[in-house]
Amino acid sequence: MDLSRLERIDATCWRIEPAGAMRVPAVFYADEGLLRDMDDKVAEQLVNVAGLPGIVEAAYAMPDAHWGYGFPIGGVAAFDPDEGGVVSAGGVGFDISCGVRTMLTDLRRADLEPVLDRLADALFRAIPAGLGRHGSIRLTTRELDAMLAGGAAWAVERGWGRAEDLERIEERGRMAGADPAAVSNRAKERQRPEMGTLGSGNHYLEVQEVESIFDAATAAGFGLQRGMIVVTIHCGSRGLGHQIGSDYLREMVLAAQRYGIRLPDRELACAPIRSDIGQRYLGAMRAGINCALANRQIIGHLVREVFAQFFPGLEMPILFDVSHNTCKQERHRAGGRERTLFVHRKGATRAFPPGHRDLPEALRPWGQPVLIGGSMGTGSWVLAGNRLDGEKAFSSAAHGAGRAISRHQALRRWRGEAIVAELHRRGILVRSHSMRGVAEEAPAAYKDVDAVVEAAHAAGLARKVARLRPLIVVKG
């Protein structure tokens, strides 16, 4: 990115002052290296977002920001319904509530080593992943609607997981205000064979080891210890979420004219929060969140069942379950007063600070766990929500490392079989249904997640707690 139009505020904060159609500044949280690597289009998109009606404070880019649909991925923008604020399907993304769940164990690597291969095979068999691989769960129309309204809470009621899981999930596992009737039949049909499936692309299931601790007190508060084995699931709302995105993007594109919204980019399609379309989208999007939460709850349960075969009686409590493609109604202090805002986080994670009332009691002293995934075979991070010099970007943080090179370039450089062999040499077992998929997801195809995390930490968005290294990777 050409930095000449940005004003450097400090080492990890840069700004474009409002100009032209911008109503608020565009603010980038990243160090110079990460910023220079970003495409100019990221700035262009953020500037466009800064011009949307009712936007409050600033349009924010996280350290891992990259070019997306309308909104940059790694973008945060909040809107005030009292000021004609809008909601945007492009500001949430196609994979509504894609997110990360991490579960803890009291195992160590030595416990896994004798069974590592068989455990990898068992996880690969038990959790459907990849295109054309369907789950065995089939919901009736009524059950599907119950799932869309109830989320992970619905799943627990049906026997997947335990009641105490819910307090370790955002929204306590059930997004309020979901409207299953606002979800199209197309979206529900797409979801029918996909409950309890991982999907493909950059979704994964990893068995990881806690490699290093950076904040001993918080780690202890989170229940993390060096050498501990944890399991992480990264996936979202599957076909249902994608279809909701497509359905409402189309509606908003066609309706934008009616609401007098000038769209510099059709992908920025939005509608006033206080409009029929806006309300229906919020209802559908919240149902999509519940679908993702239910899906991760089911997969979490399947993972526990597999581990129980090898380690009977293993508890596997959830550390936390975060989502990074959402629009949430929240109270924030902005412009000198408390207001209700609709906060879009697209490829960005909510990071509530210590003391926040929406955190479960056990986590409240430490702040919300922020789970950031790296590329396959590299590392992942656990961070914690912060409050240094006040709230930043409406308590948001990065979600992972963006792609450094395109899928096409990755395919030209690497072969899946070679990647799998190389990772095996490094002690990482990969199980995937598609070698082309593995090549496209090659570790070096992504930016350096450590750099993203350092910048997030330095910017005060979240603080480092622990770094995880993978032992088993299951991919679609």
Add this chain to the structure above:
Amino acid sequence: MAALVTTSSSGRPGAASLRPRGGTVATGGTTLDALEGYELFAHEADIGVRGWGPTREKAFEQVALALTSAITDPQLVESREPVGICCEAPDDEVLLVDWLNALVYQMATLAMLFGRFEVRIHDHRLEATAWGEPLDPLKHRPAVEIKGATFTEVAVRRLEDGRWLAQCVVDV
């Protein structure tokens, strides 16, 4: 944007098919030598699909082939079973996104892949038949799952030589 796979008018991959072309697509079709064809183009984390042909309908057929090629080699897909699709939209760009999203929906719910298309467009209404077969993971080795077509880089336009081009980015 670099081309990923390019085919000639008969739909068979040409010798140069796997070499990427650098630079942007110039208006006037300088990178599109065949009368009709399709290609994928790189876009960040996702994939651009592009088709062209002597008519708007042909361009829509070719871009559908591009969509299949993102998942598997279209040559591997037998055109056995027909599926009817229709959609209607106020402008060509929305119609293109609708067409591709209709295919995404059918592929997802029927668990099929499509290798041949026949498209008719009249006013703002598209009626098409897509031929394909059930998705077989071992045979087709699908690489990605298409989440949906987007309005990013969307274009439906006539080139200088009268051929039509249709393209957009799909989220994978």
